Amino acid sequence: xxxxxxxxxxxxxxxxxxxxxxxxxxxxxxxxxxxxxxxxxxxxxxxxxxxxxxxxxxxxxxxxxxxxxxxxxxxxxxxxxxxxxxxxxxxxxxxxxxxxxxxxxxxxxxxxxxx
Amino acid sequence: xxxxxxxxxxxxxxxxxxxxxxxxxxxxxxxxxxxxxxxxxxxxxxxxxxxxxxxxxxxxxxxxxxxxxxxxxxxxxxxxxxxxxxxxxxxxxxxxxxxxxxxxxxxxxxxxxx
Numbered sequence: 001x002x003x004x005x006x007x008x009x010x011x012x013x014x015x016x017x018x019x020x021x022x023x024x025x026x027x028x029x030x031x032x033x034x035x036x037x038x039x040x041x042x043x044x045x046x047x048x049x050x051x052x053x054x055x056x057x058x059x060x061x062x063x064x065x066x067x068x069x070x071x072x073x074x075x076x077x078x079x080x081x082x083x084x085x086x087x088x089x090x091x092x093x094x095x096x097x098x099x100x101x102x103x104x105x106x107x108x109x110x111x112x113x114x115x
Numbered sequence: 116x117x118x119x120x121x122x123x124x125x126x127x128x129x130x131x132x133x134x135x136x137x138x139x140x141x142x143x144x145x146x147x148x149x150x151x152x153x154x155x156x157x158x159x160x161x162x163x164x165x166x167x168x169x170x171x172x173x174x175x176x177x178x179x180x181x182x183x184x185x186x187x188x189x190x191x192x193x194x195x196x197x198x199x200x201x202x203x204x205x206x207x208x209x210x211x212x213x214x215x216x217x218x219x220x221x222x223x224x225x226x227x228x229x
Contacts, residue, residue, distance in 0.1 A: 031215055033215075040221060041221060042119075042203060042219035042220055042222050043203070043205075043217075043219040044219070045216060045217065045218075048216065058216065059218075090158070094215060102146065102163070102207070102215055103148065103160050103163050104148070104160075104215075105160065106150075106157045106158040108156075109156075109157055
């Protein structure tokens, strides 16, 4: 089983709809992240959470919200989707112990299309 | 504000050749990561570079970090087709300890021709 899972993997929706993307991890990591990837722009950080009670805005948080329901679950919501939120969304996790200190491990991604 | 630039953005090379991908960043940091992404796939961690002068090697790939020059390189030795992918560098937006806020470069699409 994958350590970081994302659902759904693909989603097509219409402008104005509310969308939730979910991320779950079995790695036992405290820290979780949401990124979006656009062609030619690399990945940009939307929100990050260092534990259940600690949530922080990233580079591009406008139009998004998040919820950390448990250590293993971190959800991203688009309250009212717009076409320029069409992108590939990645969830990632990290911890601060071990030889790969602070390395972020990425989920498989969710491809979101807003019409 | 930390900015990360990679070059080249696209690299077509023949099998057996050597080449280097460059990652420059604009503000002080002492923590840099390299990732690989295959088409339609997620990102896979390649290297973590944690200090000035750090060098890591895995197979045909070698990464180094010069924090004074704010430069990391990813060197490819005797390229093979299986190395075709997009390579990203990511820099931690902090110094003297990780913030875990990563700023990514735009990526280098590497195509190794047989």
